[in-house]
Amino acid sequence: MIKSLRKKFILVSMCSMLVVLLGIVGGILAAGYRRIAERADHVLQMLAENNGEFPFEDMERKPPEKPERTQKDFHLSPELPYETRYFSVIYDEEGTVLETKTGNIAAVQEADAENYGDAVWKKGKTKGFYGSYRYLIQKETxxxxxxxxxxxxxxxxxVLxxxxxxxxxxxxxxVLILVLFFSKRVFRPVAVSYEKQKQFITDAGHELKTPLTIIDANTEVLEMMEGENEWTVSIRKQVKRLTRLTQQMVALTRMEEGIGEEEMCILCLSQVIQEAAEPFCQVAENEGKSLSIFVEPRIQGKGNEMQLYQLVSLLLDNALKYSLPESSINLTFRKKGKRAELMISNETDMVPKGNLDILFERFYRTDASRNSETGGSGIGLSVARAIVQRHRGRIQASSSDGRHIAVTAIWER
Structure with missing residues (x-):
């Protein structure tokens, strides 16, 4: 998780830096290109006003002083006529080239000038770039x-x-090298803290197994000696709940640590989903509910059989616990391009419309009293999300009307 967070931090940092850098460089280059075009247009306009020639007498005069100078004002140097290479073409009314003037440029012959003139006339634009030449078409006179x-x-x-x-x-x-170096040092305390947290959960899970087993065994002995009563039933129920919570926390921690990635293999996903879902039909019937299962046959893919079995069990168990009495639960599994889609929906109490992904947060409870009655641990959906993420997928929960909730898991096959 820390590695993933660090990668996201580096990616966001680099993308932000590149956006700002490209904006600055792009703005400078755009301004430079625009300046070249404006200066060339200024020279072209001067030539057009003087029938394709520079006004040498006006150029030699000292330009009058101006109180203010805008960005588009250009200083007219007396050397401008001698350092500017240009040529012109004369058209008739139909756009046919009648005459070319190439005396002020050596790189363009009369035939080339005629071809350039024909090409820009056919383009229909009055000004623009043609190769490395800026042109202006005048049609007034x-x-x-x-x-x-x-x-x-x-x-x-x-070159710029x-x-x-x-x-x-x-x-x-x-910058990337510096970010890689410093991000490792910045995230080091977070990584150490996170590793300690995971280690604590794993150690606590193992340490709790022994006292829970002893409590369960002692309760069984009490029942044999004194008979079953409401207190022993409550103890066994809470022991079972705590054992399940411990197992889920350890499983979640192991998945976040990346343990078991090598257990992925090619298998029949349809068969796994079908076998995992069928036992819940009887459970639903015992609770006065119905479970509808539709599994598209012969869907092959890569996955972990035990984890996918656990995924279906967690989602169906959650749907049965929090669905309304005598309601229907629907499970659908099908192909979606190169991915597999598992969707489980059920009718429940009033829930907010829209996205409900907060349900996948650890120990999140929409109704604490009801969760206590149903025996929910608040971590089952977190385990389901971890399983889907291990299969390079995503899981989401949503409600379209506030009375039905649908959990959809999509992962790569």
Whole structure:
């Protein structure tokens, strides 16, 4: 249990760290990419307003001072016309390329410029990226397409992208190592305390066996000497109840310790469930109740026969104890994909609607007085949950109307 809790702690810590890290890195990269696009759009707009050429005279003037500068303001350097690589294409009204201007770029020939122009016109968008070129299509006066080379900016962006992911991976690996190291030290006191608790339960279970056996034997001798009476009957009843509780606590502790995992084998699950459920038909009849059993035949799977037998016995015993007089209990066992599903339902007193998984907590009692009358220990459903978890499954209890309760166990076959 401590190992499982530690794994969950590590998983939650790493997932939280990765979400925050990806958010920060993603935000930085998105802002950088957006900045590249905005700067290219600013240059394209300037070129479009001047028929595909830079206004050299305006660029050489000193820009007026502004009281405030927003994020989208760009400083126009006099070197911008000389360091910007661009070309343009002229269209007719139908979108056919009439002319190309490639004098300001060496990497693109006229044929390439014509192909680029055709491709972006057919896309139907007025601006965007085509490869490493940011383009703008102007249709107001003379249709024109202008392309600005952003390869240098994009290369820098991709280098930043790769470095960010590499550093994130290395950082995550270092954090994982640190979390693994420190989580072991943090959980060590909890693990020691939990181990002592389990050892106490196991030792107490073994120590209680002898006095319980002696009490039972002495009660039997008293009955032989004095005859059976209400006091000896009460003693034997409480001894039986305490013996059962001790056995369940020891069994639960052994399952939580992982003892017996090697006892899993391939068996006929249908046969095990059927054989475990049939004896309860007579028990139900003696109590004036009915038990309906439906088991889908020939379901094969991996499991522990004794534990599955115990699972059915615990759930049916619980259903019989807490069902209403003259009511019906239903057991259904069937395949559900690659899993097996066992469902037991019964009519009971008023219970809350919805999820009732709190019933599987140790010593939980919905009605203490009634549990005392029926002899319930409050730990049987906890043992049932441990058995299902050992079979890599889950168990849940629910009520749809507040008068019927259904316990469903699903595990891998």
């Amino acid at each position: 003379e249709p024109m397409g202008i392309f600005v080379d952003c390869s240098r900016e994009l290369d820098n962006f991709y 992208l790769q470095a960010s992911f590499l550093l994130s991976f290395l950082g995550s690996s270092m």
